[in-house]
Amino acid sequence: MGIIKLFFLLPTKGKFLQNFAENDQLRNQANQFWQKLDDISLFLLLLSALIGIGLAAYYYTGYNNSPGRHYKIKYWSLWFFIAIFSTFVITLILEYCSIDIKLKPEYTSLYWMCALNNSLYCLAFYFLTSLCWCNFGRTNAYKFLKF
16 A cells, blocks of 8 residues: 555665565565555554544543633643553554564564554644644633644
């Protein structure tokens, strides 16, 4: 699909496959691993968008409309870290469950790098949603991102 190119923390396919140049069987396994990672990369990116936008929208609507003083920046930050952490964990779980090809343990860092990359995208989605909501949306939350 080619979406994996958006995961900037991952090495290129050629650089990754260079690690397996001496063994054709391992190289084929690594190629299949990369292909499966590429196949789910669009879903992982959509997942980060859904979590980032969804939790930011929940913060500005449901959470701030509940009783209590939730319109402080510490609560925005709390939901921000919840979004990032949940994206990281869910991405790791989905990668381990959907990619059934196991490589050497030293190459499992690709899972972690992909999950970290996805969390960074979630960070961006959460922040951009908050920026738009503070400037264009209606909320009783503290609009610290308002221009």
